[in-house]
Amino acid sequence: MANVHGTAIVDDGAVLGAGVEIGPCCIVGPHAVLADNVRLQSHVVVGGHVRIGAGTRVFPFSSIGLEPQDKKYAGEESCLEIGARCVIREHVTINTGTAGGGLTTRVGSRCLLMVGAHVAHDCQVGDDVIMANNATLAGHCVVGDRAILGGLSAVHQFVRIGEHAIVGGMSGVENDVIPFGSALGNRAHLGGLNIIGLKRAGVDREAIHNLRRAYRQLFADGGTISERLGAVEAAFAGDPNVAKIVAFIRGGGDRAICVPRGGRDD
Secondary structure (H helix, E strand, O other): OOEEOOOOEEOOOOEEOOOOEEOOOOEEOOOEEEOOOOEEOOOOEEOOEEEEOOOOEEOOOOEEEEOOOOOOOOOOOOEEEEOOOOEEOOOOEEEOOOHHHOOEEEEOOOOEEOOOOEEOOOOEEOOOOEEOOOOEEOOOOEEOOOOEEOOOOEEOOOOEEOOOOEEOOOOEEOOEEOOOEEEEOOEOEEEEEOHHHHHHOOOOHHHHHHHHHHHHHHOOOOOOHHHHHHHHHHHOOOOHHHHHHHHHHHHOOOOOEOOEOOOOOO
16 A cells, blocks of 8 residues: 555556655656555655656655657657666756657666756666756766766757766766766866776776776877777677676767867777
């Protein structure tokens, strides 16, 4: 049985799992599906076609699943999927998708979205992602597992953030950040690898050493990045972490690759 506060408004069409708690002054729309043990603390709005995974907690004044901030949106039926055991803090906003982006916005499991974070339409956010206070994603962004976005950072639409990457606070990210990369600056540049994050994830010293060597070779002077990428792929064949960087760059996207300050992206 769900526990719904007397001042909350829950549409009869909403599906509530076992142990769901809906606090004072929350509003839950007719197309919401809240899995077991989801908790909406108070003053939370869940609208649109939204699925929230088990054990996720949503703090006051968050807006979850309302229509996109996109002038091309024409009222098409779109949805938002949020994984299990996420923590969504105060004033977070997450929008549903659009026809131009596949109609679905996704946030993975065990994510922490701190105060004022924003996930725009059609974003695809992996598992164990941390978005610090007021970090923002524009539409169509892709964020890999275990990435960290620092406070007040802003990611341009269609940008990809690779797994285990970290974006420094107050950084404006206009270009794709490679897996394990560390991006920072007003218009963010690549400042090396996310070594602290790698160590926290239990990556061994030899693997980190290989990533460092591959990074230096990839962003060295001379040749084009395509040529250097081929050389790195050959030199580190069999290294799964380097392979992720190679695949990320070869996979391409709508934005260029974020490079070190003074580096080239030809």
